[in-house]
Every structure is written in structure tokens, then in C-alpha cells.
Amino acid sequence: MGYVLRPGFLLPPLMFSEDEIEALAFGLRWVIDRTDGMLALAARDALGKIAAVLPQDMAAMAEGSGLLLPPGKLVQGAEARLPDLRRAIRAERKVAIAYADKTGRETERVIWPFALAFFEEVRVVVAWCELRQDYRAFRADRIIRMEVSENRYPRRRHQMLQEWKRTERVPTADRT
Numbered sequence: 001m002g003y004v005l006r007p008g009f010l011l012p013p014l015m016f017s018e019d020e021i022e023a024l025a026f027g028l029r030w031v032i033d034r035t036d037g038m039l040a041l042a043a044r045d046a047l048g049k050i051a052a053v054l055p056q057d058m059a060a061m062a063e064g065s066g067l068l069l070p071p072g073k074l075v076q077g078a079e080a081r082l083p084d085l086r087r088a089i090r091a092e093r094k095v096a097i098a099y100a101d102k103t104g105r106e107t108e109r110v111i112w113p114f115a116l117a118f119f120e121e122v123r124v125v126v127a128w129c130e131l132r133q134d135y136r137a138f139r140a141d142r143i144i145r146m147e148v149s150e151n152r153y154p155r156r157r158h159q160m161l162q163e164w165k166r167t168e169r170v171p172t173a174d175r176t
Contacts, residue, residue, distance in 0.1 A: 016054075018061060024050060025062040026069065034072040034118060036082035078123040078140035082116065084148055085125055085140065089113050092157050094149040095127075100142045107131070111138065112153035114160045128153070128160060135164050 016024065024047075031043035051059045088095050097109050111127035123140040164170070 016058070018058070021050075021054065021058055021062045022065050022067060025065055026067045029069050033069060036079045036086075038083045039086070072120070078143075081140050081143055081146060082123060084146065085113055085116060088148045089116065089157060092152050094130075094151050094153050095146055096149065097138070097146045098144040099138055100144055102142075106144060109138075110149075111136070112155070112160065114157040114164070116140075126161075126164060128155075135160075135167065 028043045028047040028050075032040045032047075035043070047062075051062055054062065085095070087093075092112075092114075095111050095113055097111060098106055099109055100106050110130040111125070112130075113125050113127040115126040117124040117126060117137075125138045125140055125143075127136060127138065128134070129136040165172070
């Protein structure tokens with residue numbers, strides 16, 4: 001019998017293998033170290049909740065994993081925008097931006113953001129660009145100003161993500 005969750009309800013107890021615990025802990029530590037403050041705090045809270053319900057030996061394994069995460073580089077100028085961009089993506093809202101290209105030339109755009117990519121040295125917003133009428137990638141650190149609109153974009157985020165992945169030949173996350 002499966003569980004159907006409604007808003008406000010909690011997940012049933014889960015049992016994880018040692019590899020799953022190690023993967024969760026490592027992934028959450030990556031998020032804590034390499035994303036914006038709000039997402040890092042959420043990852044820290046999730047890691048604490050997971051550790052609190054694990055048997056003592058599994059919690060110790062998650063805490064003392066031999067998987068090391070080298071220090072990440074701080075991405076200057078992008079962190080402050082990421083929480084608003086994530087909210088716009090979740091709500092499927094248009095975003096008006098002032099954007100500086102690599103030469104510093106500023107343009108005004110309205111974009112429909114549907115994904116964020118966290119590269120080692122840059123954070124990239126993947127979006128439909130109304131000006132170019134095509135998919136574009138925008139470095140978050142080059143967004144000079146932005147305003148999230150109350151207007152939803154006319155297509156579903158998931159559809160655009162799938163279309164963009166096909167267009168760009170992005171491999172799926174499922175590697176099994």
C-alpha cells in the first residue's frame with residue numbers, strides 16, 4: 001500500500017541503505033557549501049532531520065563519511081539573486097532582467113526561467129528569452145537588476161525543460 005501525501009502531511013518513516021545515507025549526506029553537504037544561503041540552510045535542516053531519525057550507527061556513518069568535498073569557490077554577485085530566481089522557477093513567473101554580456105553591454109530582457117545550473121565557478125539561469133524567441137542561458141552574476149513578475153509564463157516549466165534538454169542533447173539524470 002502506497003502513501004498519498006497531501007500538503008501539510010509528513011512522509012512515512014524511510015529506511016536507507018548505507019550507500020543511500022552516504023549519498024544523501026554527501027549531496028546535502030554539496031548544497032550547503034555551493035549554493036545560496038537559503039538553499040544551504042534548507043539542506044542543513046534536511047540533513048539534521050535525517051540524522052535525527054537514523055539509528056545511531058547510521059547517523060555516525062553519515063557524519064563521518066569518508067567522502068570528502070573540497071572547498072567550493074564563492075560565486076560573487078549571484079547568490080543574492082538565486083532565491084528569487086528559484087521562487088520564480090517554482091511559480092513559473094516571468095522575470096524582467098537587465099543583463100550585461102561578456103563585454104559589459106547591458107540589455108533589457110524578459111525571460112521565462114525554468115532551470116538553474118550550479119557550475120563550479122558560475123551559476124546559470126536557463127530560460128526562454130522573449131527578445132530572442134529562443135532558449136538562452138544567462139549567468140546569474142551578470143544580472144544587474146531583476147524583477148519577478150506576477151504574470152505566469154504561458155508554457156509549463158516541465159515542458160520547456162524537456163524541450164530544452166532534447167534541443168541541447170542534455171543527458172537525462174537517470175544513468176542506471
